[in-house]
Amino acid sequence: MLYAVDHHRGSEEHQPGESHHDPALIDGSGAVDTFHEFRRNITEAGVDSAVIPIVAASAQLARFWRGGLAMVFIDGGHSLEAALTDYRAWAGHLRPGGILAIHDVFADPAEGGLAPFTIWQLASQSGLFEPLGTEGSLRGLMRITA
Known part of the structure; x- marks a missing residue:
């Protein structure tokens, strides 16, 4: 098993106004939220059963x-x-x-x-x-x- 630990609020460079900001990753409260993108990538890679996401x-x-x-x-x-x-x-x-x-x-x-x-x-x-x-x-x- 692989435990994937991430707060999913993006790094410094992902925040609004920074070099790697992606407006598509903003949630309903106006904060960066990468969890949906993470889950999509894990599913596309076919490793859902081997990766346990921990949002923390x-x-x-x-x-x-x-x-x-x-x-x-x-x-x-x-x-x-x-x-x-x-x-x-x-x-x-x-x-x-x-x-x-x-x-x-x-x-x-x-x-x-x-x-x-x-x-x-x-x-x-x-x-x-x-x-x-x-x-x-x-x-x-x-x-x-x-």
Whole structure:
């Protein structure tokens, strides 16, 4: 099973007036709501039976999460605060041998934001992870110690 944790209110860049804002994602109250789009994508991919959506703030859920995880995929807000919050909230839940995958990792902020690169560096230098590889802007690390 894959648990997909997201508040579905969009990242900073999805808000009205920002670079990736999509007016079609505004709900009846005037707020960004990406949940309908998420469900449509999961259905189109044919993975409804394998994905359990959890609509919650990442750090809030992480405080109550029990049990180790085999993989954590961080693809959230691109502010340093948002990226650090996700990393600090979930990295400790990974079992040894578990994969930490971070999306939108660019060393040059002009290419897509520095915050994911910063948390990738933090994890790489922590002594808890070893780098696995890169595919485009996705970088993976393996948890090597509890």
